[in-house]
Amino acid sequence: MSRVTITINGKAETRDVEDRTLLVQFIREHVGLTGTHVGCDTTQCGACTVHLDGRAVKSCTVLAVAADGSQVMTIEGLADGATLHPMQQAFHEHHGLQCGYCTPGMIMASVDMVRRHDGELDEHTVRHELEGNICRCTGYHNIVKAVLDAAGKHRAAKTAAPVEAAE
Amino acid sequence: MNSPLKTAAPGAIVHPLKQPKSASAELSPEMKLVQEALFKHVGKPIPRKEDGRLITGKGRFSDDFSLPGQTYAAIVRSPYPHARINGVDKTEALASEGVLLVLTGEDILADGIKDVPHNPVPSTNFDMKLRAKDGSHAFTGPHFLLPADKARHVGEAVAIVVAETAAQAADGAEKVMVDWEELPFVTDTAKAAAPGAPTIWDEVPDNVFIDTTFGDIEGTNRAFEAADHVVKGDFHIHRVTGVTMEPRASLGSYDPETKRYTLYAGSGGAVRQKNELSKVLGIEPKDLRVLSFDVGGNFGTRNRVYVEFGLVLWASRKIGRPVKFTATRSESFLTDYQGRDLVVKAELALNKDGKFLALRSDNLSNVGGRAVSLSPLSKGSGLITGSYDIPFAVLRARAVFSNTMCTQAYRSSGRPEVTFVIERMCELAADQLGFDKLELRRMNLVPPSSMPYTNAVGSVYDSGEYEKNMDRALEISEWNMFDARKAEAATRGKILGRGFANYVESSIGTPKERAEIEIKEDGNIEVIIGTQPSGQGHETSFAQVVADMIQVPVEKVWIVIGDTDIVSVGGGSHSGRSMRHAGTVMAMASADLLAEGRKRAAELFGSTPDQIEFEGAVFKLKNSNQTIDIFELGRRTRASHGKLRVIRDNEMHTPVFPNGAAVCEVEVDRDTGHVQIVRYTTIDDVGRCINPLIVHGQTHGGIAQGVGQAMWELCAIDPNSGQPLAGSLMDYGMPRSDTMPTFNCEIAEVFSPTNPLGIKAGGEGGTTPALATVVNAVVDALSEFGVKDIQMPVTPATVWRAMNNGRKAS
Numbered sequence: 001m002s003r004v005t006i007t008i009n010g011k012a013e014t015r016d017v018e019d020r021t022l023l024v025q026f027i028r029e030h031v032g033l034t035g036t037h038v039g040c041d042t043t044q045c046g047a048c049t050v051h052l053d054g055r056a057v058k059s060c061t062v063l064a065v066a067a068d069g070s071q072v073m074t075i076e077g078l079a080d081g082a083t084l085h086p087m088q089q090a091f092h093e094h095h096g097l098q099c100g101y102c103t104p105g106m107i108m109a110s111v112d113m114v115r116r117h118d119g120e121l122d123e124h125t126v127r128h129e130l131e132g133n134i135c136r137c138t139g140y141h142n143i144v145k146a147v148l149d150a151a152g153k154h155r156a157a158k159t160a161a162p163v164e165a166a167e
Numbered sequence: 168m169n170s171p172l173k174t175a176a177p178g179a180i181v182h183p184l185k186q187p188k189s190a191s192a193e194l195s196p197e198m199k200l201v202q203e204a205l206f207k208h209v210g211k212p213i214p215r216k217e218d219g220r221l222i223t224g225k226g227r228f229s230d231d232f233s234l235p236g237q238t239y240a241a242i243v244r245s246p247y248p249h250a251r252i253n254g255v256d257k258t259e260a261l262a263s264e265g266v267l268l269v270l271t272g273e274d275i276l277a278d279g280i281k282d283v284p285h286n287p288v289p290s291t292n293f294d295m296k297l298r299a300k301d302g303s304h305a306f307t308g309p310h311f312l313l314p315a316d317k318a319r320h321v322g323e324a325v326a327i328v329v330a331e332t333a334a335q336a337a338d339g340a341e342k343v344m345v346d347w348e349e350l351p352f353v354t355d356t357a358k359a360a361a362p363g364a365p366t367i368w369d370e371v372p373d374n375v376f377i378d379t380t381f382g383d384i385e386g387t388n389r390a391f392e393a394a395d396h397v398v399k400g401d402f403h404i405h406r407v408t409g410v411t412m413e414p415r416a417s418l419g420s421y422d423p424e425t426k427r428y429t430l431y432a433g434s435g436g437a438v439r440q441k442n443e444l445s446k447v448l449g450i451e452p453k454d455l456r457v458l459s460f461d462v463g464g465n466f467g468t469r470n471r472v473y474v475e476f477g478l479v480l481w482a483s484r485k486i487g488r489p490v491k492f493t494a495t496r497s498e499s500f501l502t503d504y505q506g507r508d509l510v511v512k513a514e515l516a517l518n519k520d521g522k523f524l525a526l527r528s529d530n531l532s533n534v535g536g537r538a539v540s541l542s543p544l545s546k547g548s549g550l551i552t553g554s555y556d557i558p559f560a561v562l563r564a565r566a567v568f569s570n571t572m573c574t575q576a577y578r579s580s581g582r583p584e585v586t587f588v589i590e591r592m593c594e595l596a597a598d599q600l601g602f603d604k605l606e607l608r609r610m611n612l613v614p615p616s617s618m619p620y621t622n623a624v625g626s627v628y629d630s631g632e633y634e635k636n637m638d639r640a641l642e643i644s645e646w647n648m649f650d651a652r653k654a655e656a657a658t659r660g661k662i663l664g665r666g667f668a669n670y671v672e673s674s675i676g677t678p679k680e681r682a683e684i685e686i687k688e689d690g691n692i693e694v695i696i697g698t699q700p701s702g703q704g705h706e707t708s709f710a711q712v713v714a715d716m717i718q719v720p721v722e723k724v725w726i727v728i729g730d731t732d733i734v735s736v737g738g739g740s741h742s743g744r745s746m747r748h749a750g751t752v753m754a755m756a757s758a759d760l761l762a763e764g765r766k767r768a769a770e771l772f773g774s775t776p777d778q779i780e781f782e783g784a785v786f787k788l789k790n791s792n793q794t795i796d797i798f799e800l801g802r803r804t805r806a807s808h809g810k811l812r813v814i815r816d817n818e819m820h821t822p823v824f825p826n827g828a829a830v831c832e833v834e835v836d837r838d839t840g841h842v843q844i845v846r847y848t849t850i851d852d853v854g855r856c857i858n859p860l861i862v863h864g865q866t867h868g869g870i871a872q873g874v875g876q877a878m879w880e881l882c883a884i885d886p887n888s889g890q891p892l893a894g895s896l897m898d899y900g901m902p903r904s905d906t907m908p909t910f911n912c913e914i915a916e917v918f919s920p921t922n923p924l925g926i927k928a929g930g931e932g933g934t935t936p937a938l939a940t941v942v943n944a945v946v947d948a949l950s951e952f953g954v955k956d957i958q959m960p961v962t963p964a965t966v967w968r969a970m971n972n973g974r975k976a977s
Contacts (some may be wrong), residue, residue, distance in 0.1 A: 035226070037413070037463070039413070039414070039463075040496040040895065040896045041496050041895070042496065042897055044896035044897060045896055047412060075223065075224035076223065078223075079223055088222040092214055092215070092218040097218060097702075098702030098704070098868060099411075099461070099465075099701050099702030100222075100702065101226075101411075101464060102412045104224050126904070127905045127907075128904075128905050130903075130904040131903050131904055131905045133904070134412065134901055135412070136409075136464050136901075137464060138868050139867035139868050139870055139910065139933075140867075140871070140902075140903075140907050142864060143904070144909070
């Protein structure tokens with residue numbers, strides 16, 4: 001057993017966990033945030049994607065002890081109160097989700113993608129970079145549309161307020 | 168041989184569309200209202216109400232539920248495809264840390280736990296009647312939660328281990344010692360039905376437990392004798408699996424005080440789970456509550472009872488604590504109900520002009536170790552002639568046991584298989600006899616003037632404009648500009664190929680549905696309905712129907728699903744039935760509610776109901792300024808009349824036949840055999856479209872699943888060991904974002920005459936023609952290598968071999 005402290009969505013969470021505990025288990029079972037999902041056991045599907053110190057990772061492939069002292073953001077922490085994150089809004093408007101099981105991972109991976117490319121995304125890049133997130137319902141068509149829309153809004157915001165966007 | 172269909176028909180069932188119109192067949196006043204009132208919100212692409220919770224991490228999937236004091240289950244599974252259980256030693260497992268309970272097939276028998284009443288033979292009036300060879304009801308193989316005699320496929324559950332933690336349960340499961348006696352096995356579909364194959368069930372020594380012939384044998388024989396050409400084809404529409412992104416999960420709890428069981432388990436319909444599991448446990452249905460909220464994909468795989476659902480309930484009673492089971496992805500690959508696996512031999516007779524004269528088809532369905540559902544075989548049986556007017560046909564429909572996981576309805580159950588066959592036969596015929604592929608199809612299509620059209624095996628196609636679909640698909644896919652695109656692709660070392668397929672499919676489904684609608688005091692409308700969405704957006708599209716009827720904003724309508732303590736009746740979601748059945752019964756219930764409201768308003772105004780008008784959710788006394796809105800009316804009359812609330816039941820048996828066409832373009836890499844889909848176009852006649860945003864989304868997903876089967880997906884089994892080779896997402900090829908194209912989809916709306924809203928069904932039409940369309944495109948690309956046919960999935964290895972052998976790859 002190890003004592004682990006991880007700051008999840010801005011709140012420090014300290015638990016004594018078995019050393020084999022995965023980050024996703026820490027999030028779901030120990031902290032009770034069930035928005036992050038487990039879809040496979042082999043780092044293939046991406047349903048468990050969260051942000052670890054600002055980068056998208058598959059939380060089924062990180063040990064909780066390895067994330068000790070880190071900052072984690074899950075899907076529950078993405079919206080600003082009642083205001084949805086632009087990526088959440090885009091998935092809603094473009095019907096980028098059906099059953100919703102892969103959605104938290106899709107959104108977290110997509111937010112990170114827009115950040116890394118600073119919104120400079122085209123369809124080919126979006127499809128290539130979402131390859132590690134599997135969706136069975138949508139055929140990806142509307143997911144790609146949603147990500148491109150959110151990326152476009154990111155670019156527009158950058159142009160409107162270049163200083164803020166750079167921060 | 169007699170045709171069961173033809174012998175069963177006289178005096179039994181006359182198809183409603185074939186009955187003479189009678190006065191009673193006219194629309195009732197309330198249904199006239201339904202048709203008049205509707206379609207303010209209906210038909211609009213309203214974004215979904217359910218999204219809010221799903222995009223913020225507040226969904227409620229099965230494994231998200233936990234109960235105080237819960238324990239965890241792990242399952243001991245058979246490592247052999249076929250093996251007798253000579254005994255199970257629990258000693259070491261029970262001594263393992265944290266282990267609380269171990270149960271086996273012997274305990275099932277000792278406790279009187281019954282087999283799951285799957286009722287695998289489809290039985291609505293318009294399902295094809297499948298029987299054993301001697302005409303009797305078939306032996307389908309009992310499905311106990313744990314078998315006591317033998318395991319019939321790799322992965323079959325043979326014991327459950329319950330422990331304090333999931334890890335301890337998994338450790339304990341490894342310590343259960345089963346005394347196995349390996350038996351000869353057979354997994355291949357054709358081999359399982361061949362003479363001398365190992366016997367799966369002693370009751371059916373040759374494994375073939377369904378053998379039924381449909382159609383006019385003599386007429387078909389005469390047509391073949393008179394034919395100028397006969398084209399033959401052999402096909403295996405291989406086995407795939409659903410890969411719902413949410414692995415199946417269940418949490419069972421028994422309350423010794425109330426003697427009631429509670430099950431949290433996502434499925435295709437909680438009511439079915441309640442009814443069947445209560446029989447398994449030997450309890451009254453009222454003593455089992457099933458909750459199924461957000462469901463992470465279904466596609467047919469979750470419609471039937473899984474053994475673990477019964478096991479957690481039974482185990483919970485044994486230890487007096489809740490028991491949770493969540494499948495790993497590998498368990499899902501081994502033991503989710505699988506799909507397809509149909510072997511077909513077909514013969515098509517044509518005259519010298521290309522007119523189709525008759526079809527013979529021999530369809531053999533591999534159901535696995537026991538029959539859970541014959542829906543795929545049955546559904547396909549009614550559609551073997553596809554979109555074409557083929558006057559005579561004979562179908563021999565057989566089902567065979569094998570040492571594989573059970574098959575079940577999967578994404579457009581049975582229809583992609585037979586569509587693949589007839590559309591491949593069109594291509595083979597055109598190629599062998601020198602006809603244009605499209606013209607051959609066109610001259611044989613069922614024309615609108617023949618609707619309702621009875622096909623050669625007795626299915627009655629309700630409506631559709633098949634040639635128009637075909638024309639439109641060709642137009643928007645820019646079929647005529649293909650040559651220029653092919654030349655451009657060649658400059659990049661790619662071979663462009665194009666494929667076309669028509670399709671018609673059927674949507675039948677459980678005929679009964681109930682809707683309950685209540686005007687709530689808080690200004691909302693609550694609708695209780697027994698379908699179970701798993702991403703289809705019922706909470707939005709159903710709300711659109713009720714919002715139109717009651718004339719309120721769609722935000723005010725709330726759909727309640729998935730708790731059997733609230734939802735008492737419901738057919739679940741399968742076979743494209745939900746919107747048609749639920750939409751109709753909700754519209755009827757809304758009409759009832761308005762009738763009740765009119766009555767109450769009349770009393771309030773001291774008038775009669777015929778003097779009350781209703782508009783914009785407000786009742787108004789004619790020629791006066793007296794008005795009351797429906798919510799206020801509910802509040803005002805609650806004390807005197809009770810809640811403003813109605814319950815409506817409806818039954819609809821008549822199937823509908825969605826139809827359409829699809830076009831696919833592929834680029835094949837000359838060096839590697841890699842296939843990339845570059846264009847994909849569809850036209851889908853879904854009847855009335857309630858929410859185009861949702862219907863398009865359903866179509867996209869349907870296409871991906873059809874394309875997935877054609878291109879990558881395969882439940883491969885090693886023939887020497889009987890071991891499944893696809894045990895994780897690393898060995899099973901899934902459609903991914905970078906391998907799928909952007910789709911070009913259009914909806915055609917030819918309203919169905921079979922139901923008041925004119926609905927057919929959406930979504931599965933994406934899948935139905937996809938297998939044929941993709942394979943036709945790949946064969947077209949490879950035609951320069953002399954390739955005439957190719958076995959799915961068209962992986963690079965298969966395509967490369969075909970290019971380099973110049974003959975049919977296998």
